[in-house]
Amino acid sequence: xxxxxxxxxxxxxxxxxxxxxxxxxxxxxxxxxxxxxxxxxxxxxxxxxxxxxxxxxxxxxxxxxxxxxxxxxxxxxxxxxxxxxxxxxxxxxxxxxxxxxxxxxxxxxxxxxxxxxxxxxxxxxxxxxxxxxxxxxxxxxxxxxxxxxxxxxxxxxxxxxxxxxxxxxxxxxxxxxxxxxxxxxxxxxxxxxxxxxxxxxxxxxxxxxxxxxxxxxxxxxxxxxxxxxxxxxxxxxxxxxxxxxxxxxxxxxxxxxxxxxxxxxxxxxxxxxxxxxxxxxxxxxxxxxxxxxxxxxxxxxxxxxxxxxxxxxxxxxxxxxxxxxxxxxxxxxxxxxxxxxxxxxxxxxxxxxxxxxxxxxxxxxxxxxxxxxxxxxxxxxxxxxxxxxxxxxxxxxxxxxxxxxxxxxxxxxxxxxxxxxx
Amino acid sequence: xxxxxxxxxxxxxxxxxxxxxxxxxxxxxxxxxxxxxxxxxxxxxxxxxxxxxxxxxxxxxxxxxxxxxxxxxxxxxxxxxxxxxxxxxxxxxxxxxxxxxxxxxxxxxxxxxxxxxxxxxxxxxxxxxxxxxxxxxxxxxxxxxxxxxxxxxxxxxxxxxxxxxxxxxxxxxxxxxxxxxxxxxxxxxxxxxxxxxxxxxxxxxxxxxxxxxxxxxxxxxxxxxxxxxxxxxxxxxxxxxxxxxxxxxxxxxxxxxxxxxxxxxxxxxxxxxxxxxxxxxxxxxxxxxxxxxxxxxxxxxxxxxxxxxxxxxxxxxxxxxxxxxxxxxxxxxxxxxxxxxxxxxxxxxxxxxxxxxxxxxxxxxxxxxxxxxxxxxxxxxxxxxxxxxxxxxxxxxxxxxxxxxxxxxxx
Numbered sequence: 001x002x003x004x005x006x007x008x009x010x011x012x013x014x015x016x017x018x019x020x021x022x023x024x025x026x027x028x029x030x031x032x033x034x035x036x037x038x039x040x041x042x043x044x045x046x047x048x049x050x051x052x053x054x055x056x057x058x059x060x061x062x063x064x065x066x067x068x069x070x071x072x073x074x075x076x077x078x079x080x081x082x083x084x085x086x087x088x089x090x091x092x093x094x095x096x097x098x099x100x101x102x103x104x105x106x107x108x109x110x111x112x113x114x115x116x117x118x119x120x121x122x123x124x125x126x127x128x129x130x131x132x133x134x135x136x137x138x139x140x141x142x143x144x145x146x147x148x149x150x151x152x153x154x155x156x157x158x159x160x161x162x163x164x165x166x167x168x169x170x171x172x173x174x175x176x177x178x179x180x181x182x183x184x185x186x187x188x189x190x191x192x193x194x195x196x197x198x199x200x201x202x203x204x205x206x207x208x209x210x211x212x213x214x215x216x217x218x219x220x221x222x223x224x225x226x227x228x229x230x231x232x233x234x235x236x237x238x239x240x241x242x243x244x245x246x247x248x249x250x251x252x253x254x255x256x257x258x259x260x261x262x263x264x265x266x267x268x269x270x271x272x273x274x275x276x277x278x279x280x281x282x283x284x285x286x287x288x289x290x291x292x293x294x295x296x297x298x299x300x301x302x303x304x305x306x307x308x309x310x311x312x313x314x315x316x317x318x319x320x321x322x323x324x325x326x327x328x329x330x331x332x333x334x335x336x337x338x339x340x341x342x343x344x345x346x347x348x349x350x351x352x353x354x355x356x357x358x359x360x361x362x363x364x365x366x367x368x369x370x371x372x373x374x375x376x377x378x379x380x381x382x383x384x385x386x387x388x389x390x391x392x393x394x395x396x397x398x399x400x401x402x403x404x405x406x407x408x409x410x411x412x413x414x415x416x417x418x419x420x421x422x
Numbered sequence: 423x424x425x426x427x428x429x430x431x432x433x434x435x436x437x438x439x440x441x442x443x444x445x446x447x448x449x450x451x452x453x454x455x456x457x458x459x460x461x462x463x464x465x466x467x468x469x470x471x472x473x474x475x476x477x478x479x480x481x482x483x484x485x486x487x488x489x490x491x492x493x494x495x496x497x498x499x500x501x502x503x504x505x506x507x508x509x510x511x512x513x514x515x516x517x518x519x520x521x522x523x524x525x526x527x528x529x530x531x532x533x534x535x536x537x538x539x540x541x542x543x544x545x546x547x548x549x550x551x552x553x554x555x556x557x558x559x560x561x562x563x564x565x566x567x568x569x570x571x572x573x574x575x576x577x578x579x580x581x582x583x584x585x586x587x588x589x590x591x592x593x594x595x596x597x598x599x600x601x602x603x604x605x606x607x608x609x610x611x612x613x614x615x616x617x618x619x620x621x622x623x624x625x626x627x628x629x630x631x632x633x634x635x636x637x638x639x640x641x642x643x644x645x646x647x648x649x650x651x652x653x654x655x656x657x658x659x660x661x662x663x664x665x666x667x668x669x670x671x672x673x674x675x676x677x678x679x680x681x682x683x684x685x686x687x688x689x690x691x692x693x694x695x696x697x698x699x700x701x702x703x704x705x706x707x708x709x710x711x712x713x714x715x716x717x718x719x720x721x722x723x724x725x726x727x728x729x730x731x732x733x734x735x736x737x738x739x740x741x742x743x744x745x746x747x748x749x750x751x752x753x754x755x756x757x758x759x760x761x762x763x764x765x766x767x768x769x770x771x772x773x774x775x776x777x778x779x780x781x782x783x784x785x786x787x788x789x790x791x792x793x794x795x796x797x798x799x800x801x802x803x804x805x806x807x808x809x810x811x812x813x814x815x816x817x818x819x820x821x822x823x824x825x826x827x828x829x830x831x832x833x
Binding site: 038150184230298299306314315374375384385389392396397404406409 | 569646787793796
């Protein structure tokens with residue numbers, strides 16, 4: 001029988017490291033996530049069931065150390081030129097089981113990119129935070145606090161707005177930053193994260209990108225308050241809440257990269273966030289393929305397996321074609337992020353925009369294709385026991401985060417058509 | 423002008439009583455469902471069940487078609503099709519699942535108690551259940567689906583999940599792992615489309631929820647429709663009287679389905695209207711801060727909002743058109759005719775396909791608020807998709823359409 005591994009991966013992009021890690025992840029999800037994921041969906045508030053498998057993966061396997069330099073106890077993936085491709089494989093495997101877990105997992109590393117990815121490693125901050133991740137077998141989570149009330153996608157829209165609408169302020173007071181503000185929606189909040197990267201302004205209203213500051217804040221710092229976890233349509237493993245900062249003080253050197261560079265490398269975070277979103281979406285579709293195969297092999301219509309009906313087969317073919325094409329797009333996107341010598345740095349406007357284009361293209365295709373799969377499965381498509389409906393709910397959320405589709409469209413139009421007033 | 427009246431429909435075809443009913447339901451669901459759901463979410467016992475009782479019993483949707491002499495309202499002429507639509511779009515505006523359940527009951531009523539086609543004996547037997555009690559009566563259907571095993575009778579390519587044998591003391595029904603369309607965990611009455619030993623066509627047999635041999639599985643989780651607590655059923659030598667077979671033959675089944683699809687299509691439109699109201703508030707109040715621009719004034723978002731309104735408006739017109747067909751059997755043929763059944767199939771499939779996409783688009787415009795439960799939109803998104811799944815595969819439904827328009831013989 002055909003398996004998910006019969007869908008193409010561009011083999012020239014793969015590395016033994018990535019493939020070995022991929023195998024480890026597949027084994028982990030098959031043993032520790034897939035058998036329990038239907039219960040995870042009800043565990044959105046407490047995470048009593050969700051945390052133990054994360055402890056195994058992040059803490060005991062040590063995956064949370066991955067980005068940090070080797071001499072600090074990490075695995076040095078931050079200086080690999082296969083970082084994105086390896087990440088794509090990991091994300092895809094986790095999302096195959098549960099894309100909410102995949103995003104929670106991915107966001108562990110997302111803010112750390114500012115300080116642990118070449119060529120802009122902030123050695124002092126790595127030394128400061130590496131022990132938190134590398135010297136424990138407990139799962140440690142990070143979060144990137146961007147969105148603000150009434151701000152919508154303004155922060156992700158940084159090329160256009162240049163941070164001018166950011167309300168969370170960082171004011172220098174001696175050798176400390178004093179942070180005040182209110183953030184919404186970061187993944188791994190609601191009490192999960194130990195470390196936050198907070199997007200602030202050092203000069204409210206300024207359109208000078210030097211005033212965009214990304215500042216690390218341990219969640220146990222005075223003045224940090226996290227709200228209750230939001231109740232959402234899906235993605236139970238991705239916990240989100242409000243966060244308030246009230247005169248929260250951290251050292252000046254907790255700023256990620258410095259004036260100008262924080263906003264520059266914010267582009268990198270956007271590119272890799274887009275790439276990750278594609279990986280989550282492809283991983284989801286891989287598992288839907290597995291569940292669908294089971295369904296159409298065992299259910300009959302007119303005395304033949306459902307898959308043998310020509311009209312149904314047309315829908316099945318469209319779904320397979322969608323996975324095939326989206327996975328290739330995703331790996332290409334990842335490789336583009338890994339090869340600045342060929343495509344430019346991953347924080348460049350060109351790469352940021354292209355990853356946005358890839359991301360919303362894949363999300364649109366996936367949502368349409370998964371909707372048709374659910375429909376082919378009739379009432380079982382909406383049935384939790386068949387898993388497809390969970391993936392359908394989750395993947396819609398992947399489409400909407402980081403500014404959603406319309407922001408992607410505007411950014412893509414601005415770049416490709418050189419629009420001046422959009 | 424009421425926001426919902428912005429969407430045109432064949433208002434001139436509705437009786438004053440239909441408009442009054444719609445208005446009453448509008449106010450009722452606003453008060454009893456919409457005002458409470460932020461606190462009660464989709465709680466069945468505290469929100470949905472009490473609301474169901476008010477809609478089904480106090481307003482009287484479950485009595486509508488039954489003859490007056492049996493305690494019903496006797497509103498059972500073909501023009502009741504408009505009433506069904508006017509009522510169910512209002513109910514669905516508050517909760518798609520409640521309208522989904524109401525559509526089941528109304529389709530059964532239309533099948534049993536339509537003026538001039540009433541089966542007096544069956545009505546006398548079952549009308550009291552709907553007209554005399556103080557509780558909402560939940561009707562569930564068992565319709566053909568795919569098969570996992572062998573030996574089941576086919577109807578239009580799918581399999582009748584239950585087989586029935588007629589004996590001297592009535593019917594004996596058998597079926598394993600039967601998937602009803604709704605409320606397997608707590609329906610009061612199952613209308614089961616059965617394969618009948620020795621007969622070509624199916625028969626619709628009513629099985630009371632407390633029938634001996636009817637075993638309900640555990641309620642299973644599903645995407646949406648919290649009002650429908652569904653569970654699979656086993657029917658082990660379930661015996662019911664001969665009179666519980668209320669209809670048989672293709673035409674009668676098509677009639678049931680045409681009315682069922684009308685109700686579901688109206689529920690789809692109601693869900694779209696609710697989504698429109700949520701989007702309207704979002705578009706009026708949200709400001710794209712970088713531009714100081716009200717959300718709805720942005721050309722990109724306005725274009726997508728227009729598309730959503732267009733889909734909603736056209737779906738509403740289509741559903742009222744379908745009501746018009748059912749209301750005028752002299753012109754279009756009866757609800758059981760192939761022509762009307764095909765139209766009903768096309769329209770309900772179209773409504774749910776476009777509603778799915780339209781609500782997807784609303785979610786895109788609202789970004790994370792679209793999937794946060796606080797904003798209520800996501801429940802319509804889940805509910806509409808769930809109804810679409812329960813309607814059956816659109817690819818298979820297209821075979822009915824192809825058979826009618828192209829006279830296909832082997833599909």
